Amino acid sequence: MGNQSGNTSQAGVIPHSLFTDFDINLFKSGKHFRLYEKLGAHVIDHDGQVGTYFAVWAPNAHKVSVIGGFNSWNAEEHVLNVRWDSSGIWEGFIPGVEPGNIYKYKIFSNENGQVLEKGDPFATLWEVPPKTASVVWDINYEWQDKSWMEKRAEHNALDKPFSVYEVHMGSWKRKFDQGNESLSYVELADELVDHVKKTGFTHVEFLPVMEHPFFGSWGYQITGYFAPSSRFGTPQEFMLLVDKFHKAGIGVILDWVPSHFPDDIFGLINFDGTSLYEHADPKKGFHPDWESYIFNYGRNEVRSFLISNAIFWLDKYHVDGLRVDAVASMLYLDYSRNEGEWIPNQHGGRENLEAISLLKELNEEIYQSFPSAQTIAEESTAWPMVSKPTFVGGLGFGMKWMMGWMHDTLEYFSKDPIYRQFHQNDITFSLNYAFTENFMLPLSHDEVVHGKGALIERMPGDEWQRFANLRLLYTYMFTHPGTKLLFMGAEIGQTSEWKHDHSVEWHLLDHDPHKGVLQLMTDLNHLYRSEPALYELGFGSSGFEWIDLSDHTNSVLVYIRKGHNPDEYLIVAANFTPTPHQGYRFGVHANKNWKEIFNSDDKKYWGSGLRNKGVIKTKKEACHGREYAISIDLPPLAAVVLKAK
Structure with missing residues (x-):
């Protein structure tokens, strides 16, 4: 294997080592x-x-x-x-x-x-x-986010608000007067930070920033795992962007892709003439969905590479969390494979024991070295205990995407309201399993590409009803247990599906319906952050209680959200039809006066303006198995949030 001494100088090279x-x-x-x-x-x-x-x-x-x-x-x-x-x-x-x-x-x-x-x-x-x-580059940088880093545990804790704005850096905003160029890291440090701050999100999440040769992969086919893409500037300029977010009180999450890598010949594939990083057997090493290559999770040096890479971004770039892409594809040996196209594990099963071991070790190392960080799994199956600690048999992630909620909710909202009475179980089903994991509710980039259309396009009815439906969807999302994630453009009700080489359609904000959606999202973020009942017990059944989930005739849901203080809870009433309900009655536990603190039908959101003004008094009359009842006006295709005075 060449020169074995390690001490003999080759041409132009001085022997030296950083390794012990x-x-x-x-x-x-x-x-x-x-x-x-x-x-x-x-x-x-x-x-x-x-x-x-x-x-x-x-x-x-x-x-x-x-x-x-x-x-x-x-x-x-x-x-x-x-x-x-x-x-x-x-x-x-x-x-x-x-x-x-x-x-x-x-x-x-x-x-x-x-x-x-x-x-x-x-x-x-x-x-x-x-x-x-x-x-060759030196990535030294003088960080100015000491205050954020010292208090990060408070921002990232599982009983704190966690509202994520998902961004594809290259298409968030384009410079139309300069050949449709993407904004640089430095420009994003001004414009994107300001937008996220004003809109009230607690965190931003970037689709992979790591260097990738094909822009159309959105960053998910990585060749440079330790480098932010040079398309937008230098490493220090990306650090500046993270720094600016931190100084604005906003956390930064990066998408991270340990599931596969592309076949570009200058990259990891066949690195030294052999399958060094990828598994040599195509039944374990080739990804049929993405025509890419799967890391050899059983090779020690590859495990060191992957975990080191995750730690690198937390260490050198001060990022606050990693959202791990395509976890399901790592967990199952038969993922997207037909019979005979995969190799069972040593016990004859379909579980990828080496990948499972890697993910557990990854999370253990991250939470040991960076206890205030978070890891979030994009995992689309019913694999148990993804977000439970490894010492009780879990994979050790902090949170998991609630893919079932996303699918069921969007399917329900796509139905004409006249038929929703027959699908009440679709909108309530998520609460049957909502507390089995630490779930994040995503409305992600995957839902607005490949012909699915924009979210607003999937809403039924005329223009007013479509926007009302969208506002109701967001309100239901923000009052449902779990943390939140919304892809860029959704906060303004973008009308066309996302295209990676086009900007978000910011010109839509010249129109009142879109202004209304942005104002609603801003106010929802403020409501979420200011009401502990919406986040303190977001992962536990003690933080949620149904008042009525059976009024399928009217397609109405009424539920309670609770925090640590049992006396400070919220009531949410949601009407999924365009028929308003005057004097809608439901049961409550206590003889309190109530006040409407949020209404998605408010005129400032381009709603009809059916509000509950003043004090809502409780009556001593049994309803829904409770001793007291209140009556409210329930606006069309809208949700209202009530708080005791």
């Missing part, structure tokens, strides 16, 4: 979770010379060179030294190589004489696509 024997042992055992401090390109001062230390894992190579503009891409000038310890790591110091220099690794494989040119799996910056070289 302990590092190597951790790496080999799959327990090194700070690999980004060792592998990759690191600008250092070595014996008075400034240059770059390079280290890359390529165990099946007999020679590895660093090539770049600094050596005219000559593979003989800077040949790395292979370590003597069978780790498969090639390393060395090259004087004079500095930030901004582009480079690749030229790998001479032992496998069939292959010669490969690869980007650095640990590069912290890449050239702007479609160029494919890595860039």
Whole structure:
């Protein structure tokens, strides 16, 4: 395996290592979770010379060179030294190589004489696509978010409000006067932060920012796992964006993709002429849905790579959480596969034991090292205890997307209100399992692409009814147990489905119905954040109580939301038809006076303005198994929220 001494200088390369024997042992055992401090390109001062230390894992190579503009891409000038310890790591110091220099690794494989040119799996910056070289870069940054980081546990706690604005960075807003260009990190630090702040979301979530060659993958086909995309600026400029969010009191969540990677030849695939990062057997290593490659979760060095990558974003970029993409595809060996196309585990089952082990270890490491962070699973099956701690047998995530709620709710809302009386169970079914996990309610990007249309397009009726339905959907979402996630554009009632190469249709805010939706979303976020009954017990059955879920004739639901203080609860009454109900009566527990604090039919939202003004008095009359009752005016296609005076 080439030069075994690790001490003999190759052409132009000075022997040097950042690895200790302990590092190597951790790496080999799959327990090194700070690999980004060792592998990759690191600008250092070595014996008075400034240059770059390079280290890359390529165990099946007999020679590895660093090539770049600094050596005219000559593979003989800077040949790395292979370590003597069978780790498969090639390393060395090259004087004079500095930030901004582009480079690749030229790998001479032992496998069939292959010669490969690869980007650095640990590069912290890449050239702007479609160029494919890595860039030497120093990611030091003077953070100014100390106050946020010290108080982050309060913002990220499971009994605090958690309202997420999901963003595709490249299409949130475009510069029409400059060739439809995307905003840069610096521009987003002004405009996006301001919008999220004004609209009242507690967190922003970015579709993957990690470098990806194909813009149309939305970031889910990653080649540069340790680099924010250079399309929008430098690493420090992305850090500035995170910093600005933190100073505005807003958390930052990144989508993270450990489930697969693309087949771009300069990337991870066939890295040293063998299946190094991917599983060699296509029945376990090839993803039929996305025509991509699945990581070898049983290989220790790959486990170190993946967990190190998750830790990297929490450590170096101060992000507050990771939403882990496509968890279901990792958990099941037969995911999207027919009989005979998958290999059972050692017990004959369909569970991917290696991936399960990885996810548990990932969450354990994150919550041990960054206890105030959160991990969120996009998991679409009934896999048990996804958001339960590993010590009780769970996967260890903080939250899980409630995909069933999203599907059932949108299906229900798409029906003409005249038929909703026959589908009452569809809108209430989520409460049968709402407290089995720490659920987040998503209305995500996946619901407004691939011909599904915009949310407003899926609402039935005339224009007024469609907007009323949308406002009712959002109000139901924000008063339903669980945290919240809304994709960009939905907050203004965008009328066309999302396209990654077009901007959100901000011009719609020239029209009153869309202004009304934005005002409603702003007020819903304020209501959610200001009323502990809507978030303190959002994951527990003690935070929710039905008053009436059986009035299917009128398609009305009435329920209670409760927080830690049993005396400060809210009542929500929702009318899913366009027929208003004057004097609608339902039972309450206590002899209190009530006040309407929110109404999605308010005229400022472009509603009809049927309000309950003044004091709503309780009467001593039995109703719904309760001793008292109140009567309210229930507006059409709307929900009202009541609070005791």
